[in-house]
Amino acid sequence: MAGMENVVAVLKQYSVAVLGAGYAGMTAATELAAAGVHVSVFEAGKVLGGRARKVGLEGKSLDNGQHLVIGAYTGLLEMMTKVGADSQAGFLRRPMELQVEPGFRLACPKLPAPLHLAFGLLFAKGLSWSERFALVRTIRVAQAAKWRLAEDLTVSAWLKEQRQPDVLISRFWQPLTVAALNTPLEQASAQVLLNVLRDSLGGARAASDLLLPRLDFSALYPDAAARFIEQKGGHVYRSRRVRRVEKVAQGWQLNGENEVFDAVICALPPHGLSALQVSVPNVLPLQVRGWTYQPIVTVYLQYAPDVQLPKPMLGLSDSMAQWVFDRGYTHNTAGLIAVVISAEGQHQALAQNELARLLIQELHQRLALPKDALWYRVITEKRATFACTPDLQRPGNQTCAAGFWLAGDYTAGLAGKGDYPATLEGAVRSGKAAAEGLLQELTNKL
Template sequence: MAAAVTLAQHGTKVSVFEAGKTLGGRARQVKLSDICVDNGQHLLLGAYSETLRLVELVAPASAAWLRRPLQLHTLGGLQLSAPRLPAPLNTLLALLGARGLSVSERFAAIRFMLAQRRAHFKLRQDLPVAQLLAQHAQPAALVDKLWAPLCIAALNTPVATASAQVFLNVLRDSLTRRRSDSDLVFPARDLSALFPQPAADFVRTHGGAVTTGKTVDAITQTTVGFSVNGDHYTHLICAVAPHQAMRLLSGLEKLDQVRALINAFRYQPIATVYLQYAAQVTLTKPMLGLAGGVAQWVFDRGMTHGQHGLLAVVISAEGHHRDLATEALALQVDAELRNALGTLPAPLWHKVIVEKRATYSCDAGLQRPDQVTALKNFFLAGDYTASDYPATLEAATRSGVKCAQLILDQA
């Protein structure tokens, strides 16, 4: 949709085909009996400029966000808050004043950030995050409390295999440039209403077409471009998940290298456990960290969405929780919340949503396909394409905008 909006904004008529009935792909609303939640709980950073810009473009009057200065508070553990000072001073002071870390751990974290700043957050060769942290003598407790949770949250990949270069890119853009880049930006609407639905309205009002519930069975090359479901187009952007792209790319020439790159991907899951408690149940902050169990982060959707008493617990990347059935996982998460928060009433209901292939595994040295392919006027968009960023809303948005700009540059 980012590509479609960008093209429509510049007067190009586009057609969008969405196989699902609900726009948004992985970042979409899910309707339960009397409430809308999201297919997965998402958090943005202030550095995610393209996503924020496009949401403002298509829905300028909506109160789409709850925005807060950087605060990473883990129940019974790390307490880190960034002051309202210019970057990177705010980050350094946040680390210096962090509670839950020893003095030596605080200074180790600061030394690491300063060393990366001197190196311009650039590695000669990619390596796993765990190896980079070991090279900089980061204490194990600091890794467990700070770096590993940040890495898993940002890359959805464990530190043992995660790309250190991509991790540094995220640290660079969110913590060292502008103070507002480190802001935590919580969606205040369901993810379909946040961008995909108003984006579709924007495309339609600019002469384009958006069709849902329509599967593209095959893409056929023609003498002037491509045929999709019997209609002909001069340019085509394939904006599907990488494992879905394999089927669509199979009948197209010159894309063997792209298919080989995608075929080498591993995938990581994300589980979101929704627990509806009594309306008076609330957290002290919109998001809190959890340690020592399977639950990693808990979000208060009463604060962000007005869904009072509804907590969303996120469990990113692979782990032993994958061995639990959904009912057992919900009970485990409820028990961990009770242990961390104290007395809680019994949940009124729960819903577990598991995306087994939520993202590609952002491993060190992973090669990702470029948006431009060897096939003329055929482009790839998605968070898995070549980018500084891991699989995030911002990576997907930037790839779509880049594809659109490449097409516009041909005009």
Template sequence: MAGVENVVAVLNNYSVAVLGGGYAGITAAAELAAAGIKVSVFEAGKVLGGRARKVWLEGKSLDNGQHLVIGAYTGLLSMMAKVGVDGKVVFLRRPMELVVEPGFRLACPSLPAPLHLALGLLFAQGLSWSERFALVRAMHVAQAAKWQLARDITVSRWLEDQRQPSGLIGRFWQPLTVAALNTPLELASAQVLLNVLRDSLGGARSASDLLLPCRDFSALYPDVAAQFIEQRGGHIYRSRRVRRVGKIQQGWQLNDDPEIFDAVICALPPHGLAALQVSVPDVLPAQLGRWTYQPIVTVYLQYDHTVKLAKPMLGLSNSLAQWVFDRGFTHQTDGLIAVVISAEGLHQTLAQDELAQAVVLELHQRLDLPIDVSWQRVITEKRATFACTPGLERPANQTSEAGFWLAGDYTAGLAGKGDYPATLEGAVRSGMAAAQGVLKELDQ
């Protein structure tokens, strides 16, 4: 016990700057604060959350996108518990059920793994028996190979190798891949998709549970984590953009400000790193300049308060709209529907009003929703995620310079795998890895 107290006392003498208040940055800061480090978080925006944050529009509290959490997101859920978030309050948790119109439904019964997956796949609705067996066969092949490919290929190529019928691809593989990787099948990494399936459908029964947030994405975790950090002597600076990071004899300096830090965790998005000036040459990953990115568009539609979907979340196959969320189930905003369109596509050629009207028409034709809405808004994240392509070389959290670390859903992590797509879980895992690396480095 005395040894632990001595370590904490030593760490209390250190200070670390975290650049970026998204899920990766706020996680790294919370981990460091819990270990006794004096942390300062610098966020350029007014709200925390990064690419998963609250947006105020004409008096409505919205999100800049819809992000689904699953039971397999153990990193996120453990960090939320650590900072004091009650998962039973902030999530609507339900056993996995994927409903994609027209007529497809995959639900895993409350049975021990892997029986829950086998029966769920075998009795999936909206598929012919040949399609069901093709789906079961593909999953069995992936499980038998321990979810590992000899060589990473695109999802479309993998589906072709597994002889997956086109109808099955349209109802299951297409919406699942785009939702998980935010990358078209023709470009998406099959290995990363298998990693997601390994931890969700291939994991424990509870790992495939769907957790629908009942709070905006800033209140869900980053805002509570910020309070956790401040209660431990840390600082959260909003609307504070860091443009320069300098290495001097005493430590690290930001924007030529007088405060000196013992280490820096850069949790800016990969495309944001290009604008950051760091005095240490070649410390930022060169390969990021060659990366491409994928958008996410969210169309908010306010119907009459009596309008309600059959489920909190519905998918649409072969349509402009991909996933439809009823925020009346989760956010007590009756009649407010959020429609998500992930990855690149023809929708990018439409003006915002044209896109909203096209989505309204689709929902009217496919889900029998009214043709009239009282309010509509389109929110576009043009570089919401990196394009998750086969064999993508991702940087480690640790850089070539001691005391300068990276955090973000784009990193490979300390193990060097980089096995998750650009998700909240990927961001949190990276933030935890960066914090653990800094703690080890400072304790040497």
């Protein structure tokens, strides 16, 4: 006990700068602050959350994207509890139900695993019996192989190997893949998709639950994390962009300012690393320079308050949009519909007004929504995620320079493998891994 007290006492003498207040950065900062380290978070924007943040519009609280959480995302849920955020109040939690128009529905009943999955697959609606058995067979093959492929390949190539019918691909695999990996089937990693299925459909029954946020993505976790950090004596600076990091004899300096930090965790997105100048050569991962990125477009459509979807979330097959969310169920904003278009596509060539017009028309034809909306808002994240391609070589959290660590959904983690795509859970896990690695490094100095 005395030894642990000595460690805590020494850690309180250290100061760490965290660059970026997204989910990875706020997790790293929270873990450090909880260990007694003095933390300073530097965020270039006015709002916390990074690529999952609040966007204000005429008094309404919107998000820059519509993210979905599953029960298997235990890292995020545990961190929310740690900073005092109520995960039960923050989410509308429901058993797995994927309804994709026209007519497909897969629902996992409240049965013990793996019966919930078996019943869900066997009684999926909108498929012929041969298509159902094809889906069951493929999931069973993946389970038998412990969700591992001998060699990674694209999702489309893997589905071809598994002899998946076109109807099954358009109604199940296509919406699922772009939602989970935000990468087209022709480019997406089948192994990473299986990792997601392993932890959701292949896990405990509750792991497959769908958690629909009730709060904007800044209030859901980063804002609460900021309060936690500040209560521990740390600082969270908004509108403070860090352009230069310099290694000096005493530690690390930011933007040439006088304050010196003992260590730095860089939680900037991979495409933002090229704008950061670090005095130590090769400290930033070179492999990300050749990466490609995928966009996410979210179109908010405000209808009359009495307009409502039959479910909080619906999928669309063979359409421009993949998923449609009714924020009346979750955010008490009646008539507000969020339409999500994941990954690249022909929609990128359209002007915002033309895109909104086509989506309104599509929802009218497919879901019987009104012919016109009261207003719309198009939010585009051009580089929302890295393209999650087969055998993508991802950097670890640790760099070649002592005291300089990386955090972000793009990293491979301390174990040297990147299990997850660019998700909130991936960001949280990376932030936690970076903090744990740095704390071990600081402790070893004792």
